[in-house]
Amino acid sequence: MSRRTRWNGAALAVVMGGSLAAGCGAPGGDAPQPEATSASVAAAPTCGTAPVTLNAYIETGFPLPKELSTEFSKQYPNVKWNIREDQFAVITQNAPRVLADDPPDLMRLPQVSELVKNNLLKNLDGYAKAFGWDSWPASQLEQMRLAPGGKTRGEGSLYAMGLNFSMTGVFYNKKLAAKIGMSSPPATLAELDDALAKAKSAGITPIAQFNGGATGGLAFPLQDLMAAYGPPGPINDWIYQKPGATIDTPSNLQATQHLEKWIKAGYFWKDVNAVDYATMMSRFIKGDGLFSFNGDWESGNLDKQMPGDVGFFLMPPVQQGGKQAAMSAPLTYGISSRAKNADCAAFFLNWVATDPKAREIGVKVGGSHPMGPADGPMPEVAKDTVTASTLDAGAKIAEDNGAMDFIANATGAIYAKSWTPQLQKLVAGQQTPEELLKSVQSDYTSQVGGS
Amino acid sequence: MTRPTPESAVDPDATRPGPAAVTRKRSPARSGGLRTPSWVGWLFVAPALGFYAVFVLRPIALTVQYSMYRWDGIGASTWAGLGNYVKVFTDPDLFASILNAIKLIAFFSVIPVVLGLAIASTIRRIAESRLALVARTVLFLPQVIPLVAAGIAWSWLMSSTGLVNQLLTSVGLGGVARAWLGDFSTALPAVGVIGAWVLLGLCTILLLSGMSKIDMSLYEAARMDGAGPMREFFSITVPSLRQEIGVCVTVTVIAALASFDIVYVSTQGGPGNATMVPGLEIYYLAFSERQVGMASALAVVLMLLVLLVALPIQWLTKDRSS
Incomplete structure (x- = not known):
């Protein structure tokens, strides 16, 4: 009997110990490896013609991203959306884990430094070149640029894009x-x-x-x-x-x-x-x-x-x-470094900034100035509205840098x-x-x- | 059996113990009927044990392990030894959160247990009436309402234009009216009141059920000896409820030390860290500051603190007679 009890005790220890020992090495290290070079894109990418489902993780309570995605699917019927919504505070807390474990193609981003440090975000320099984002007013993209290693912001490679920028x-x-x-x-x-x-x-x-x-x-x-x-x-x-x-x-x-x-x-x-x-x-x-x-x-x-x-x-x-x-900050969205449809997501971001209909939605629904070239098409806004005066304010801030x-x-x-x-x-x-x-x-x- | 099989070819009794031999050997153990091997018991326990190991013991072990590292939750980690623990006790903000939790014990434990005793003995006296049923239901209601909903409702009640201030103003005490959850001196007590409200019902019901077990002849005897209601209460009711009080105190002290939801919903630790508690601090450290190691160290300290407080209570309120 006593031998059997001892055997049982040993089995118990093995079961418990085994479950406890899982992860005995130092924690972490499951972050993606850095990309060898920043993705260089030959021609401006598109969503193609084959059916694509874009996985998006957006902030709840703001209608802008949904309206944009609906309009986008209208213009490009092969693109469907799989949208997950959360409050911004939840997104902030979850961002690293979601980007590492369940990488969305497009995601509303909190402060990006830590995400870049862990190689969780796609370097957008290649897309910026292909789509000509480099020729937009530099201040629009400045906040989303990070020096190598993700420490200093305001300079370096582009890691996110805005749907518009607020004032x-x-x-x-x-x-x-x-x-x-x-x-x-x-x-x-x-x-x-x-x-x-x-x-x-x-x-x-x-x-x-x-x-x-x-x-x-x-x-x-x-x-x-x-x-x-x-x-x-x-x-x-x-x-x-x-x-x-x-x-x-x-x-x-x-x-x-x-x-x-x-x-x-x-x-x-x-x-x-x-x-x-x-x-x-x-x-x-x-x-x-x-x-x-x-x-x-x-x-x-x-x-x-x-x-x-x-x-x-x-x-x-x-x-x-x-x-x-x-x-004044862009409404930042980024692409996971492990995203399956990165090209299509980048094409969408470019469309948001340049398509006249998208820019109109950006102003009327989002209430903020669209991203994009300085001479991009602007929708008509009634003169005596707050929206009109915030858009004017945007011009003054650009002038005063x-x-x-x-x-x-x-x-x-x-x-x-x-x-x-x-x-x-x-x-x-x-x-x-x-x-x-x-x-x-x-x-x-x-x-x-x-x- | 025309053909000899290898088995029947040899004499079975010579090579292995026959059934009779086995029976003889194990007969003492068989006296109670059919005997099942002892490992079968473990089989029954295994599912629960497995869950316990994977979802309780493993996280605790991992937390202890993480607490020795500096780690942002994703990237590589570096060994920190006991550095995180040193910081828990030297960082004034972290230590203040532990002190706040200890202050909350007054509201989460003392008020519900003392008030619960008084209410339970009152309800017991009117046990026959419908009022007792209503009182029991009303008092237990906070246990049924989700804490988050309770926190939101209370933050409305305690806002500067809420019911609490309206009542104060209507009785001429408009001078003390304030945003109770937004004032440095009243925020922690205000959070404590919410906790007291939640836990009062639990304590009352627990104590009430304990009272129903007290032998009524004890009270009769006391009354014959000329004891009044107060004397009955302190000489019979309270001593008989030793174990129930022990459970109440343990549960509520743990609720105070490990509080999170009420504070998160009503003040989020503000104003200016006045209501910061370890549970909330752990959450902020892990998910907004991304210092998983520090958060784990504080969590381990909190667990030890809970044990340090709860175990003596268990020992003090143990039923000595048994």
């Missing part, structure tokens, strides 16, 4: 503006401060903004203030992880102090630390709040919900007539773990502008150096 600035409620005698958008930061003070004393919430949960929406006005006080170049360098870049600069300190002044003056809702994005939008649409720092992805929505009552302007400069800047990526995109964790808690502390009076920037910079250094 941020300040929306304002025209009815409330009339109440405080604001007939035209402020032309300087001082004029904006003046309008804010007038709204406050008229009992109107000056700024409708969100700052709750894990999404610190005060980063919008903060970065706009940074770009008002200083040039956008160094901010982009920081976001692109260029060596030696820092966010803790004198002009950024002025910007943070200015934001603190707004907080202390009570320009935001008292419960701003508990307001999420959706709550902010519903309050602003209901007429609570004169200004709101947001992006043109809401233009179409606002034109529908408050027709004729909403205006948009770019963050005014400190000096009248000074250069203006804005967060003032496009910035979002400071929240510098690293994968900088938004949720640094900007958001720090800005929430600033609202609660538990953090000073000096320490805020120092703290974000030290998190950034450890993340950039440590990853």
Whole structure:
């Protein structure tokens, strides 16, 4: 009996141990190997004529990609779609594993540095050459370029494409503006401060903004203030992880102090630390709040919900007539390095930027400026709509070379773990502008150096 | 049998033990009827054991292994030894999240158990009435509602224009009204209240079922000795419920230390890390910072912390009489 018990015990140990021992080597290493050379494409690729099913992984809640895919299938009936949708936060968390294990042909992408580092994204240089993307305004593609190794962004090979590019600035409620005698958008930061003070004393919430949960929406006005006080170049360098870049600069300190002044003056809702994005939008649409720092992805929505009552302007400069800047980012889509139909996916991306019908969908449904050549066809947009003013703003930013990526995109964790808690502390009076920037910079250094 | 087979050609009894011999040898074991070999028992356990090994033990072992590496979840990893563990205890943010979880025990355990005892003994007194049934149902309802839905409902109740503030304003306490989940000083207690609400029903029902097992003659005897309701409660009810209280405390303490869903839905750790708990921190580390090694180290520390707290509770509330 005792021998049998011992045998059973041994069998148990083998079963358990075997299951435990699986993966005893160092974890990882299942990432694709880097491509020997960047794919060179002889002629511009197409989707061919044989039936193709494109696997796409897109962000839910935004109708643009679906409308584009439907129109594309109309024009190229051999192409069918297999679309999987998720919220952006889910896509962000899943991106590396999905690209490694279940590679889609086309995928909405979060910050791409880590994906490129692990060779999960297809190098698009070959397609860029074949389709002539190189001749588009360089700023459109800059944010999706990465130096070898995926460390520094803003230069190097192209790893993603946009369906359009968004523009941020300040929306304002025209009815409330009339109440405080604001007939035209402020032309300087001082004029904006003046309008804010007038709204406050008229009992109107000056700024409708969100700052709750894990999404610190005060980063919008903060970065706009940074770009008002200083040039956008160094901010982009920081976001692109260029060596030696820092966010803790004198002009950024002025910007943070200015934001603190707004907080202390009570320009935001008292419960701003508990307001999420959706709550902010519903309050602003209901007429609570004169200004709101947001992006043109809401233009179409606002034109529908408050027709004729909403205006948009770019963050005014400190000096009248000074250069203006804005967060402007492409709606990034990429192709998995293991995609089966990479050529067709690239053809689709090129079609989105160049086909007149696709560009019209991009503007009317997406509300943002299409990618593509500077003289590409533009759909007619009614003059007095928000969409029209955000498109105009895009032209001004291109002229001033003032496009910035979002400071929240510098690293994968900088938004949720640094900007958001720090800005929430600033609202609660538990953090000073000096320490805020120092703290974000030290998190950034450890993340950039440590990853 | 015309042809001799090799087997019948030799004398069977000479080469192998015949049935009689076997029977004789094993007879002591056979006294209880037909004997089944002991490995058959393992066969019955095998499916469950297999699942347990693959889905519980293996992940734990892998987590321990990952915690010794620096790894982004995809690419190559580098050996880090105990470096990740050192960081768990030296990084103020990570350590603060552990402290928050310990603070949550007051709301997740103390309130449900104490209040649950009071409510259960009240319900037991009115056990015959329909009110008792209604009270039981209402109190247990939070266990049936998905935690995510509960978290969303509570974040509405506690918003600056929510019911909680409306009630406060209507009784003249508008001055204390605030966005409870967005205020640094009230966010953690507010999350705690949601947890208390969820766990109160579980504790009440558990304690109530324990009370139904108490011999009624004990109460009669106490009453004859002139004991009042309070005396009955502390001298009979509470000591008799030692094991049920033990289960309640264990379950709720683990819920507090390993909390995730309520916090994720209501505050996501904000404002400014005021409600950050280890469960949420592990999730952020693994999926947004992509520091799988650090996340694993914190997970191992959390597991040990849960064991460290739960085992003494088990020991303290063990039924000594048996």
